[in-house]
Amino acid sequence: MTDPERPGQVASRRIHTGKVINLDIDEVRFPNGKTGELEIIRHSGASAVIPFLSDPGADDPTILLIRQYRYAADGFIYEIPAGRLEPGEPAEQCAVRELREETGCTAAKMEHLYTFFTTPGFTDEKIHLFVATGLTSGESELESDEFVEVVPTQMSAALKLIKDGTINDAKTALSILYVAGFFLGR
Amino acid sequence: MTDPERPGQVASRRIHTGKVINLDIDEVRFPNGKTGELEIIRHSGASAVIPFLSDPGADDPTILLIRQYRYAADGFIYEIPAGRLEPGEPAEQCAVRELREETGCTAAKMEHLYTFFTTPGFTDEKIHLFVATGLTSGESELESDEFVEVVPTQMSAALKLIKDGTINDAKTALSILYVAGFFLGR
Numbered sequence: 001m002t003d004p005e006r007p008g009q010v011a012s013r014r015i016h017t018g019k020v021i022n023l024d025i026d027e028v029r030f031p032n033g034k035t036g037e038l039e040i041i042r043h044s045g046a047s048a049v050i051p052f053l054s055d056p057g058a059d060d061p062t063i064l065l066i067r068q069y070r071y072a073a074d075g076f077i078y079e080i081p082a083g084r085l086e087p088g089e090p091a092e093q094c095a096v097r098e099l100r101e102e103t104g105c106t107a108a109k110m111e112h113l114y115t116f117f118t119t120p121g122f123t124d125e126k127i128h129l130f131v132a133t134g135l136t137s138g139e140s141e142l143e144s145d146e147f148v149e150v151v152p153t154q155m156s157a158a159l160k161l162i163k164d165g166t167i168n169d170a171k172t173a174l175s176i177l178y179v180a181g182f183f184l185g186r
Numbered sequence: 187m188t189d190p191e192r193p194g195q196v197a198s199r200r201i202h203t204g205k206v207i208n209l210d211i212d213e214v215r216f217p218n219g220k221t222g223e224l225e226i227i228r229h230s231g232a233s234a235v236i237p238f239l240s241d242p243g244a245d246d247p248t249i250l251l252i253r254q255y256r257y258a259a260d261g262f263i264y265e266i267p268a269g270r271l272e273p274g275e276p277a278e279q280c281a282v283r284e285l286r287e288e289t290g291c292t293a294a295k296m297e298h299l300y301t302f303f304t305t306p307g308f309t310d311e312k313i314h315l316f317v318a319t320g321l322t323s324g325e326s327e328l329e330s331d332e333f334v335e336v337v338p339t340q341m342s343a344a345l346k347l348i349k350d351g352t353i354n355d356a357k358t359a360l361s362i363l364y365v366a367g368f369f370l371g372r
Contacts, residue, residue: 007255015202016209018225020308023202023209028257031333038257039204041227041308069193071214071224072306084307116356118305120258121270122206122227125305127356147217163368170302170313170356177363182349 007031020084021123043125047095048082048171050179051105051132053152060154061184064103064135065172069147078151078167080175082127091115091128099132101141103150108134114178118170129175131183155180193217206270207309229311233281234268234357236365237291237318239338246340247370250289250321251358255333264337264353266361268313277301277314285318287327289336294320300364304356315361317369341366
């Protein structure tokens with residue numbers, strides 16, 4: 001961190017320690033050697049899951065979307081099951097847990113496909129995308145501030161909901177397009 | 187905001203006013219009528235652009251990616267040109283400005299395709315995606331903390347960079363997949 005040649009952190013000051021995020025103001029060395037201050041939201045990272053209710057090899061398979069209240073979006077939005085990593089929790093274990101909590105389902109197979117930064121201009125949050133197949137349903141276990149409806153949706157319908165802007169959550173749209181392009185029919 | 191029936195804001199407390207983001211802790215009414223506190227990062231929103239260097243109707247057209255230093259990602263990452271809305275700035279004007287600043291290009295046509303929440307679990311940031319066609323090149327005008335290299339890339343190559351995880355910025359991967367699926371060949 002203190003290598004004088006390399007861009008990166010020079011110093012860090014914690015402004016806020018929160019439930020979901022922490023806010024730091026860091027002194028940063030840029031690639032030109034100059035330094036400046038940047039705000040950065042520290043996030044533990046998250047896992048997200050596309051759960052296949054039918055065989056992903058089927059013609060137009062069905063996935064599970066959820067419809068969830070999001071204060072930041074001022075209403076209910078479509079998402080895929082997802083949630084924050086607990087301290088020390090491996091990403092796959094988080095995906096298994098969130099799938100069970102939000103949909104009640106367990107999966108015979110959980111496969112990691114892709115990892116991405118949500119919005120690297122101001123946060124280090126990364127989301128790990130998994131595909132879940134061989135589902136067995138059970139009871140969902142929602143936290144007190146989660147309001148979730150499970151919505152089985154055919155891939156063709158999910159793609160239409162992205163195209164027309166009804167699905168407007170980046171991780172959800174990206175994950176469905178990634179799976180449609182690079183997982184199905186591979 | 188104070189409708190007793192509707193989920194949403196009950197009260198808001200500003201924790202931090204920053205350069206790029208503000209942090210509030212809000213008291214929120216949830217869909218079940220109960221209230222609780224949520225951290226929310228307030229962001230002015232942003233525009234992002236996929237600039238087509240060649241005719242988008244061409245076989246495997248070329249787009250402009252940028253390679254940019256991102257402290258949050260601890261290095262240089264591939265992105266599409268993008269940036270924050272200035273106060274009162276319309277999204278299309280922001281797209282035109284960011285395209286010019288980051289690549290030096292102006293576009294004969296700027297078309298809005300899609301708008302999405304980057305990570306609605308903790309921020310209200312929205313990104314407005316545009317496609318720019320009919321490019322004319324000029325001088326880029328980077329801000330002092332921007333370190334950007336312009337990388338012309340064929341769509342087929344960009345899709346491979348997403349598939350193999352080299353492109354790992356959500357807005358960039360989502361925008362390229364959206365344009366490949368819903369704009370090209372329409």
